[in-house]
Amino acid sequence: MTVPVVTPIAHHEFDAVATLMRDTIGALAYYNEPARRAELAKYSAESLRALVAGDPHAVLVARDS
Numbered sequence: 001m002t003v004p005v006v007t008p009i010a011h012h013e014f015d016a017v018a019t020l021m022r023d024t025i026g027a028l029a030y031y032n033e034p035a036r037r038a039e040l041a042k043y044s045a046e047s048l049r050a051l052v053a054g055d056p057h058a059v060l061v062a063r064d065s
Contacts, residue, residue, distance in 0.1 A: 004062040009052060013061060018045040 009017060021043035025031065031039060041047065051058040 002064045005065045006060050006062045008057050009048065009059040009061050014045040014048050017059070017061065018043055018048060 022040055025036060025039050025043070028036075048059050
């Protein structure tokens with residue numbers, strides 16, 4: 001069993017994390033269209049960068065160890 005390691009997002013990961021969030025949120029029937037747009041805006045690469053600029057630990061990423 002692999003135990004994930006959780007660390008702050010690396011600068012080269014913003015686009016990949018934003019893509020993962022877009023693919024995940026976009027596929028969920030849970031959100032109506034206005035809510036989906038709002039959630040997607042929160043997790044854009046630009047929004048993630050802004051969060052990390054204010055707090056380097058604001059976005060954490062789990063990785064296989």
